[in-house]
Amino acid sequence: MKKKRRLEIARVKGHSGITGNELADCLAKQGGTATTAGPAPFLPIPPATSKRILAEFWDKEWQTEWKKYPHAKHTKLIIPKVGRWRNTVKLTNLLSQEELCLLIQVVSGHGLFRGHVGHWKEELDPTCTLCGEDAETALHLWTECPALELERLQALQRGGDKVFQLLDLFRSNKVTRLMNSVLDSDEVEE
Numbered sequence: 001m002k003k004k005r006r007l008e009i010a011r012v013k014g015h016s017g018i019t020g021n022e023l024a025d026c027l028a029k030q031g032g033t034a035t036t037a038g039p040a041p042f043l044p045i046p047p048a049t050s051k052r053i054l055a056e057f058w059d060k061e062w063q064t065e066w067k068k069y070p071h072a073k074h075t076k077l078i079i080p081k082v083g084r085w086r087n088t089v090k091l092t093n094l095l096s097q098e099e100l101c102l103l104i105q106v107v108s109g110h111g112l113f114r115g116h117v118g119h120w121k122e123e124l125d126p127t128c129t130l131c132g133e134d135a136e137t138a139l140h141l142w143t144e145c146p147a148l149e150l151e152r153l154q155a156l157q158r159g160g161d162k163v164f165q166l167l168d169l170f171r172s173n174k175v176t177r178l179m180n181s182v183l184d185s186d187e188v189e190e
C-alpha cells in the first residue's frame with residue numbers, strides 16, 4: 001500500500017445500519033444459501049448457468065421423445081431438431097388466428113395441399129399445380145417447387161425467424177391461389 005494512503009481499522013457492530021456492512025451481510029447470506037458445485041472451496045452456481053443447464057437437459061429429453069414419437073412424419077421433416085424451435089414457439093403468441101391456422105397447416109402438412117387432400121379424395125390429382133413435377137405437399141412448396149424460387153428467395157431474404165419466412169411464402173399470391181383451388185374443388189362437390 002502506498003505511503004500516502006491512510007488506513008483506519010475500526011470494529012463495527014453487526015446490523016448497525018452502515019451501508020457497506022449491510023451489503024456485505026446481504027452478500028454473505030446469498031452466498032450461504034446458494035447451490036454449490038465442484039470441488040472445495042465451493043462456488044455458487046450463477047442463475048444463468050442453472051438456466052442453461054436446465055434448458056439443455058430438457059431440450060435433450062424433448063428431442064429423445066420427438067425421435068421416438070411414431071407419427072408426425074411431415075412435421076419431423078420441417079422440425080428435425082425441436083430445441084431450435086424454442087423461440088419460434090414463443091413467437092406464435094404474436095400471430096393472428098389466421099396466421100396460426102396457416103402455420104399449423106404448413107408444419108403438420110395437413111392442409112389444403114393436393115398432395116395431402118389427394119390421399120383420400122382420389123378424384124383430386126395430387127400433382128403440384130405449379131410445376132407438375134411432384135406431389136403438392138407443404139414440404140415440396142417450401143423446399144423444392146421450382147415455380148416458387150423467387151417467392152422462396154424473397155421469404156429467405158426477409159430474414160428473421162423461420163416462422164415468418166414460412167408464412168411469407170405460404171401467403172404469396174401463387175400459394176394462396178393453389179390452396180384456394182383445393183378449397184373450391186371441395187365446395188363444388190358438396
Ligand SMILES: [Zn+2]
Nearest residue numbers: 128130131145
Ligand atoms: Zn411444384
